[in-house]
Amino acid sequence: MTAAGNDQASRPVGRRLERAGIRDVAAAAGVSITTVSDALNGKGRLPDATRRHVREVADRLGYRPSAAARTLRTGRSGLIGLTVTTYGEEPFTFTEFAYFAEMARAATSAALARGYALVILPASSRHDVWANVALDGTVVIDPSDQDPLVSELVRQGVPVVSDGRPAGSLPVHAWVDNDHEEAVLSILDHLSAAGARRIGLLTGTSTDTYTKLSTTAYLEWCERVGQEPVYEAYPAHDPCAGAVAADRLLSRPDRPDAVYGLFDPNGTDLLAAARRYGLRVPDDLLLVCCSESGGYAGTDPPITTLSLQPRRIGTAVVQLLIDAIEGVGPAHPVQQVMPTELIIRASSQRRPHRTTVSPPRGPGRGQG
Amino acid sequence: MTAAGNDQASRPVGRRLERAGIRDVAAAAGVSITTVSDALNGKGRLPDATRRHVREVADRLGYRPSAAARTLRTGRSGLIGLTVTTYGEEPFTFTEFAYFAEMARAATSAALARGYALVILPASSRHDVWANVALDGTVVIDPSDQDPLVSELVRQGVPVVSDGRPAGSLPVHAWVDNDHEEAVLSILDHLSAAGARRIGLLTGTSTDTYTKLSTTAYLEWCERVGQEPVYEAYPAHDPCAGAVAADRLLSRPDRPDAVYGLFDPNGTDLLAAARRYGLRVPDDLLLVCCSESGGYAGTDPPITTLSLQPRRIGTAVVQLLIDAIEGVGPAHPVQQVMPTELIIRASSQRRPHRTTVSPPRGPGRGQG
DNA sequence: GGCCCCTGCTGAACGGTTTCTGCAAGATCT
DNA sequence: AGATCTTGCAGAAACCGTTCAGCAGGGGCC
Structure with missing residues (x-):
């Protein structure tokens, strides 16, 4: 059957009308x-x-x-992965949401500008989706040495560039990071210049390089200038723990007169804690925190923040990755250190003394 | 040559050691x-x-x-696109950044949870990258009837679900949107209840459905309650124009005693403008704006915001899209209207006059 | 005139998986 | 014992571009 004389095409007669090939x-x-x-x-x-x-x-x-056919033949998908740590169900950590959002946005733009699209993937290499998407390369944010993700990718021949120094000896093709020591030192100097005598630190308990480097820089600075370290560490992924730690820090007998908080919500938390103890900012307490949130321009008082410049980082990371994919640029691993930006606002500058008389206040005064 | 007797495999001898197939x-x-x-x-x-x-x-x-081979064979890539309007170089509009970031985050999670990965793509269908990535479906945020993107995708048989009612008669498979009329009415009622006599609106000049529906709802409310409309419209994508419009609104002879701003930065802009004119918030001016930014909890005073609940929207949109891709759920177009959430803060509540002796309290007063 | 090169175009292999069809051998039933 | 069903597995087509190798014909060169 179907042997009717129409010999015009050798393709099957009932070919689907779907799409032209x-x-x-x-x-x-x-x-x-x-x-x-x-x-x-x-x-x-x-x-x-x-x-x-x-x-x-x-x-x-x-x-x-067909993109699939082209990818199969050429081995290039035009897709690069962006993988972010996942706590619970949500991608992006809560505490660093603004950072990731900005960084991802910049990375997306940079990728698009070079003809690539960006796919957001979970940090766990065990997730099915990793097997189902053909990636030309991957950006890994804060790679941990726990998850074999990076090694696995590299083993498969996928170029990997990381945001943040890779922990241990992960074989990434390149990494980009801020100069965290320099950033912390500049903040401490800034606070000192504003009159701080005892600077405290609100830091994290996790072992990522950001936390480690920043804390170490703080401790070294203390040693150098001869100040006793005053700090509280808390699990940074827990938003409530931050408020508690801020409170602890300000309720200590050796209460600092200036605090730097390493994480985004620290500004709000410290401000609230200061209010609880009747401390005026910046008169009684100088405040700086690391944040990408523009909201700190509108708090009372506005809080000085350190920006890690996620836009620059995201752009740089993608450029390096695509260079690696396309084989341009140096073959050896590249390490790129980006500057940070201190956005100075009222919380870290002593007001010109208007009312002068402000006796040392005891802790535990309500929201007078 | 190479005819050596090893007849074990018919595959070429010098096969690359790359990856096992x-x-x-x-x-x-x-x-x-x-x-x-x-x-x-x-x-x-x-x-x-x-x-x-x-x-x-x-x-x-x-x-x-090989994901590529599987995609080629099965016709499924496991990838869904998320496309956002682009102003200039950056994806995401500046004014609605927080919204898009949250929405994209939720969409990413929802996609991942169902085994799909999300690709962020530029709104212009002319961008090369569209041709180079195999998509099982696409989420379009605020589709415009200018760009033939949606029609083109649908023509290709790619399921499309939109965030925001599609303009004109775009043939999307489903859409999700907030009940914008209801939201505006509830805000106006809230402000009235707080004592507002003349409520102003800060709105946009663009023709998207959000702006149109909200403005219309405002005008109808005005007509119904017999208030003369007091509003300023500005091009929402221009961050500076917002500050100017806020200023214009508060400098009018018929100055409103309450304002609702449709866009995220309006809260800050209105607060600054109020300060310039010596208006105290909320005493002289009640303020509400539509925003997803948590920053408005920390301003002075904290500003009441309307949240469009981008997390819910992002999740819903992705669920509908994947349902359409996998052929589950209804075949006919689905229209899903999501509630909004009014986060009431100090800026829209007349302060309880503390200096006076508290009058007999009515029911439903806050945390006594 | 013979040789070589250049132009314009084609055939066929290739990439790596999924899946339809089908076959042989053993198990079960009558 | 023969018919039928089931199990376990294999062959080969199909998916759809890309690209290597090569062919025919015309022009230029010595």
Whole structure:
């Protein structure tokens, strides 16, 4: 059956009308598929007339090359992964949401500008989705040495660039990070210059390089200037713990007269704690925290923040990754250190003394 | 040449050592590639022993199926697109950054939870990247009728779900939106209840449905309660224009004693403008704005905000999209209207006059 | 005139998986 | 014992571009 004499096409008669393939275009244009491919991709040796003709026929048929087929053949998907640590169900940690959002936005832009699209993936390499998406390369934010994600990717030959120094000896192709020591030192100096005598630190208990480097820099600074360290550490992924730690820090007998908080919500938490203890900011307590949130421009008082410049980081990371994918740039690992920006607001500057008389206050005064 | 007697494999001798393919696994396990595929995907009729054996060999060889090949064969990539309007170079509009960030985050989570990954794409369908990525479906935020993106996607058979009612008669498979009329009315009622006599609106000049619906609802409310409309419209994508418009609104001869701002930065802008004109908030001016930014909890005073609940929207949109992709759920277009949330803070509540002796309290007063 | 090169185009292999069809051998039933 | 069913597995097509190798014909060169 179906042996009816229509010998015009060797393709099955009942072919689905779904989408035009390159073979359909070739047939309609009266050329070979090679010619179609070359014409559409600007390759081969073809006169302009042929190119135009093929392009026109392709347009008429609404031809869209199959990305999957192209990826399979060329080994390039045009996709780069962005993987972020996951606590619970949500990607992005709560405490560093603004950072990740900005960084991801910049990374997306940078990727798009170079013709790549960005896919957001969970940090656990065990998630199914990793197996189902063809990646040309991956950006890993704060890679941990726990998860074998990076090693696994590298083993598969996928270029990996990390935001943050890789822990241990992870074989990333490049990394980008801030100069955290320098940042902490500049803040401590800034606070000292504003009149701080005892600077406290609100830090984290986790072992990521950001926390470690910052804390170490603080301790070294204390040693150098001869100040006793005054700090509280808490699990940074727990938003409530931050408020408690801020409270602890300000209720200590050796209460600091200036505090730097390493995490985004610390500003709010410290402000609230200061209010509880009747401390005026900046008169009784100078405040700086690391944050990308613009909200600290509108608090009372506005809080000085350290920006890690996630936009720059996201852009740089993607550039390095795509360079690695495309084989341009140096073959050896690249390490790029980016500056931070201290946005100075009222909370870290002593007011010109208007009322002078402000006796030392005891702790535990309500919201007078 | 190379005719040396090793007839063990018909594959070329110098095969690259790159990655093990399904054929390698089949050869190593002494079975056919069909058996490998079935064993690994839990299909076919195979005894457990064979399944285990194949799995073990695959593990030993570090076999990872090629996502590209699978996509080519099955027509499923496991990728869904999220496309956002682009102003200039950055994806996400500046004014609604927090909204998009939260929405994208929720969408990413929801997609991941169902085994899909999310790709962020530019709103212009002309961008090359659209042709290079195989999408199972797309979420479009605030689709405009200018860009033929949606029609083009639908023509290609790609399911499309939109966040925001589609303008014109775009053939989306489903949409999700807030009940903007209801939201505006509830805010106006809230402000009235707080003592507002003349409520102003800070709105936009663009023609998207959010702006249109909200403005219309305001005008109708004014007509119903017999208030003369007092509003200023400005191009919402221009951050400076917002500050100017806020200033204009508060400098009018018929100055409102309460204002609702449709866009995220309006709260800050109105607060600054109020300060310039010596207006105390909430005593002289009640303020509400639509925002997802947590920063308004920390301003002085804290500002009441309307949240569009981008998390819910992002989740819902992705669920609908994946339902459409997988063919579950209703075949006909779905329209889902989500509630908003009014987060009441000091800026929209007349302060209880503390200096006076507290009058008899009515029911439902706050935390006494 | 013979040789070589250049132009314009084509055939066919290739990439790696999924899946339909089908076959042989053993088990079960009558 | 023969018919039928089930089990366990294999062969090969299909998915759809890209690209290597090469062919025919025309022109230029010595």
